[in-house]
Amino acid sequence: xxxxxxxxxxxxxxxxxxxxxxxxxxxxxxxxxxxxxxxxxxxxxxxxxxxxxxxxxxxxxxxxxxxxxxxxxxxxxxxxxxxxxxxxxxxxxxxxxxxxxxxxxxxxxxxxxxxxxxxxxxxxxxxxxxxxxxxxxxxxxxxxxxxxxxxxxxxxxxxxxxxxxxxxxxxxxxxxxxxxxxxxxxxxxxxxxxxxxxxxxxxxxxxxxxxxxxxxxxxxxxxxxxxxxxxxxxxxxxxxxxxxxxxxxxxxxxxxxxxxxxxxxxxxxxxxxxxxxxxxxxxxxxxxxxxxxxxxxxxxxxxxxxxxxx
Numbered sequence: 001x002x003x004x005x006x007x008x009x010x011x012x013x014x015x016x017x018x019x020x021x022x023x024x025x026x027x028x029x030x031x032x033x034x035x036x037x038x039x040x041x042x043x044x045x046x047x048x049x050x051x052x053x054x055x056x057x058x059x060x061x062x063x064x065x066x067x068x069x070x071x072x073x074x075x076x077x078x079x080x081x082x083x084x085x086x087x088x089x090x091x092x093x094x095x096x097x098x099x100x101x102x103x104x105x106x107x108x109x110x111x112x113x114x115x116x117x118x119x120x121x122x123x124x125x126x127x128x129x130x131x132x133x134x135x136x137x138x139x140x141x142x143x144x145x146x147x148x149x150x151x152x153x154x155x156x157x158x159x160x161x162x163x164x165x166x167x168x169x170x171x172x173x174x175x176x177x178x179x180x181x182x183x184x185x186x187x188x189x190x191x192x193x194x195x196x197x198x199x200x201x202x203x204x205x206x207x208x209x210x211x212x213x214x215x216x217x218x219x220x221x222x223x224x225x226x227x228x229x230x231x232x233x234x235x236x237x238x239x240x241x242x243x244x245x246x247x248x249x250x251x252x253x254x255x256x257x258x259x260x261x262x263x264x265x266x267x268x269x270x271x272x273x274x275x276x277x278x279x280x281x282x283x284x285x286x287x288x289x290x291x292x293x294x295x296x297x298x299x300x301x302x303x304x305x306x307x308x309x310x
Contacts, residue, residue: 021095028099040092048088054302058084061222061305065296068223068289074296090297094136097250101139106255115259118244126196128236128243130262132207132288135249135298140257150200152177152192189238196241206232206245206284207301217278221285222292226306228285233277236266245284247291249298260287 020043028036048055062079075083100106129151131137155178181188192202209216209229216227236243243262248255262283268276292299 024095025099028096028103033096033100036096037093040096041089044085044088044092048085051302053304055081055084055088057301057303057305058087061299061301062087062296064222064224064306065292065299069293072293074293087297087299091300091302093250094298094300097136097255098138101136101255106139110253111255111257112251113257113259115261118259118261122242122244124199126199126239126241127201128196128232128239128241128266129201129203130206130232130243130245130284131203132205132247133300134207134288134291135247135295135300136255137203137246137248139255140246140248150177150195150198151203152179152195152200153203154179154181154205189235192235193239196239202235202239203246204232204235206281207288217274217281219278219281219285221305222289224306228281230277233266233268233280236263237268240265240267243280245287247287249291249295251295258291 024036024040027039059079059081062075062083066073066075066079097106153176179188179191195202206229209227210231215230215234217230218225219228220226221228242264243266245260245262247258247260250256262280266280
């Protein structure tokens with residue numbers, strides 16, 4: 001009997017579309033964070049109960065992290081559905097954090113920046129910034145919105161237009177440009193080249209495989225092989241600008257932003273392209289693993305990241 005193929009990230013139907021986000025934004029503005037935080041407990045319970053695939057993916061990730069970490073595990077015992085529910089609650093809290101950040105409501109004293117020297121070395125220079133669906137990278141955009149630095153974020157075409165409208169409702173001057181893209185075509189590359197030459201950032205997720213392409217590499221993450229996209233590294237190789245990894249997430253009562261240098265320039269020689277790409281990707285994966293161990297509930301890929309092996 002064949003095993004059903006798990007949904008890929010782009011096949012997961014989003015429940016409610018943009019309406020829940022707009023409703024939460026209105027409630028936040030009228031009643032404040034405390035009220036929104038309270039009702040989110042009920043909303044998350046509904047979503048957690050109704051989304052079987054996401055619930056199972058959450059538990060799989062938490063248990064895999066526990067097994068990978070062994071004695072250094074952030075959990076005393078093997079995670080259960082209780083920890084999965086906490087995982088969803090953390091995601092709900094991150095939604096409120098996004099709004100708080102975009103509205104400029106996060107006090108400076110709550111933001112802790114690590115590795116800022118890696119960033120300041122390239123002030124005014126174009127960068128490729130690697131992010132993942134870990135933590136709350138939107139907070140970085142919000143914190144940078146009061147600066148002259150322009151940020152271009154590559155996003156999935158299906159979600160771009162609606163989310164762009166949502167961001168405009170929160171902040172009219174966010175200095176963030178969402179570029180809808182499914183694949184890196186010639187037109188997109190020319191546009192991005194102009195952006196980095198103007199000293200702007202290009203932000204791309206390094207943990208989502210392409211939708212209409214098999215350009216992936218199989219590498220170990222948390223002790224099990226998973227598919228990783230080549231797109232971020234192909235982009236960096238073409239743009240020839242410094243590459244920095246960024247992780248931004250809530251840790252206890254503060255928000256932490258971590259910058260990690262990956263390379264001054266990505267150079268993928270034709271004869272050893274895949275080998276060199278795997279080396280860079282593994283460096284990034286190792287950083288992601290370390291942050292997962294430190295803040296396990298901040299991983300927000302609610303689908304089967306590790307495909308069922310044949």
